[in-house]
Amino acid sequence: MKRSQTVRLLMMSAAPVLLTACESQEDAVLYKDVTECVASARLTEDQCKAAFDHAKSEHERVAPRYTSGSDCETDFGSGKCQQVNQGAGIQWIPVMAAYALGYYAGRPNYYQSQPLYYSRTSYGNSGGYINSGGQPVAQSTGATKVSRSAIAAPTRAVTVSRSGFGSSSSARGGWGGGGGS
Template sequence: MKRNRLTRPATIGLIGLTAFTLAACQEEVLEVPMISSASECTTSIPGATPEECKAAIDQANAEHQATAPRYDAVAVCEEQHGAGNCVADNSSGGGSIFMPILMGYMMGSLMSKLGGGAAAGAANARSVPMYPGAGGGLQTADGSTKVAAGSGTAKVGPQAFKAQPTTLGKAPMSSATVRSTGGFGNSTTSGGRTSSGGGGFGG
């Protein structure tokens, strides 16, 4: 009896610790506005001002130029992003580097406009450029967050807004590089969340 009284508090403490650990591991889900163009911003996001939209889109466009996936051949790019979804990177000068087209924006800096679905402090999140995936849908620059192609909203994890490394001025990915990682985003998708949006971008 004495031993049972001594071990019972320890057992209760272990159960409490386990519950706390499981709760801490649950990923936060954020509801994010998705748009396909600058003109769609104020009409699609309740309460968004033209100034807020311009600032968010300018930031995402600058990030696109700095961090978009870059490949050494259009065929390699299209294998990862789909036929017709790649263009020459004009910033490279020689036209020998290719990148996926910018298909839309995940408006993290404006997610607070959605009200109750936004997390505290969400207004400080970055807005993110989104790219086509070969199998459909849209992905972040590293492929770790995937959403259905569509305007409206998507539910994503906080990792969707993590800073991306610059690819500007770096060696583009080759076919061998892509094979070594298993394809676009496959080396980083373990922390990703597949989410759904509305209809097709631009549709």
Template structure:
């Protein structure tokens, strides 16, 4: 009796783990530092590489973390890794964002055509410079090329409508919600 009860509990646990894994399946994504690297990768089309890069650049403006000072941005992304954003604060001051270090897009090598991966810019933080991250600070990969990534990083990143006042890329930074305005698009 105890043996069958243990077996049932083990099977129930395995079933739950299997179901959880199915809820968050991996997606096939193409991750590259630039168009040239993408075009050299077997199975990638130059036009798709260029289109992916352009889409990621547009997303970069919309979704990159925004900072009110270059020093705060560099504290999170490293010396020389930040640029001035096209947005300004409501008082006309500059806004800074990390430079785009690469991009992720769906891959034609995913089996059934383009995958469900949203084309988006990727960043590298000062404290983990080898790992690509999304604009929402989700770890993606430390490698380039076509690969499986967690489905949790493949959705379109959120639009950043606030600026970060000081340090802590992601959740530990203080934010000011009414200090930026966007021009166009």
């Protein structure tokens, strides 16, 4: 490959990382389940349940989809994927491991919840929570600061044609932005 092509490819691949680094940070809280949310005393039980239910319904709609269970388990671990059949044939999706609540400045009672998945490779060799687009959100549950795009409402599911993380992955829709091996 020509040197100019290599430089151009490196610049293009670095752009999302650089843009995310410049992006404003937002407050968010990650919970594994409704019980953890209620125990934090930030929201009422009804609010925690409503946020969980919303994230769960989004999970069915936007979870990354794999054509094989082994590809899904490569990214998320053994027993961490489930089979679904939603009109496009049999596919595999990771189980929802947690949900994130993002709070919006100037609107203290408004939050957006979204499903999160625990990826074994999202932070290098140590795992962490990612959103449905494969973007790392946090390594553990609790209060955190995240980029606005990491907690933005997901728009659609992404079909992963190979393992979702790593430099050799191939996907439609922007999946595969996490750490690699």
